[in-house]
Amino acid sequence: MKPDFPYYDAMDLIQQHLVPRTYVEIGVSTGRTFQLALPGTRCVGIDPAPRLARPVTRGQQIFTLSSDEFFATHDLRAVLGGDPLDLAFIDGMHHFEFALRDFINLERAAHPESTILIHDCLPENEEGAARDRTTVLWSGDVWRLIVLLRRWRPDLEVSVADWPPTGLGVVRHLDPGSTVLADHYHELVEHYLSVPYSALDDGTMDDQLNRVPGTCCATSFRRVRTVRAVSSGSRPDGPPTRWFRRPDEPSPTAGRHVVGPPVRRSRCRTGTDGPPGTRQSERPSEEPRARERSRSGTMG
Secondary structure: OOOOOHHHHHHHHHHHHHOOOEEEEEOOOOOOOHHHOOOOOEEEEEOOOOOOOOOOOOOEEEEOOOHHHHHHHOOHHHHOOOOOOOEEEEOOOOOHHHHHHHHHHHHHOOOOOOEEEEEOOOOOOOOOOOOOOOOOOOOOOOHHHHHHHHHHOOOOEEEEEOOOOOOEEEEEOOOOOOOHHHHOHHHHHHHHHOOOHHHOOOOOHHHHHOEEOOOOOOOHHHHHHHHHHHHHOOOOOOOOOOOOOOOOOOOOOOOOEEEOOOOOOEEOOOOOEEOOOOOHHHOOOOHHHHHHHHHHOOOO
16 A cells, blocks of 8 residues: 555645636546545646556546657547636646646646646755656656746746655646747756756755745644645635636536547446446446346246
8 A cells, every 4th residue: 555645635725725727637546646636627637557446436547658649649638528628736747847848838727827847856865856767766866847937937836745745746827828948948957858857956946946845744734835825826815716616616527538539447446347437327237137027927
């Protein structure tokens, strides 16, 4: 069983604080953070090989594609029912250039009050920050994206909360019309891939990443305060400028389903084997067999 990392609690608090209309997660894995979305939030998960621990629910879609394939073949706003992106979580490939492309594509569907969360921005050490995995706890070189955004996009509000185990980047004040990163993509990748980890680990990490306290805070009250500070960008002791929707709004009418090749079968809590996302109407019905027993006079 995986340990309960504090960033799970942070993700849960952010969902409750923002109450987003729409949520996109890149790198769904077992669905632990994906399932934290509140009822009524239209959710899109993107993962080429998800290992869902439970079926998706109403208003949730899983696309079994890489994020590059998804954005090349889908209009995210259309998938979200025409609504803009309110909240997103990047937790896919632990390589800088993949995270950069994901950010560019997500920002295009966002609006100025959207929030993009980026996992694994605060590496423990140089081994964990390497591009090739050699350690159990591996964040890769996603930290390069935070350094890039703070240098090339001063219009954004970028912070890294030090929620264990490897931090959570929070990006606000998005601009869907910005083309700076896309226009300079190749030169940015070439330059930032050449930046050594020592440039981050020279005593200036906190400043380069704009590191803020997370669950290392002593009390749960301060933990919530930090969530509000990094997710709303203003009035840390109060609600955001506006919630994206009321918590009591009805759920979207979109059905639950997994889009793409079948994912690994898992046992539902009901004891029925089937791929996550299987609709109740797709399971074999008992009714025809009951009618047959009735005609033959057989009971039970």
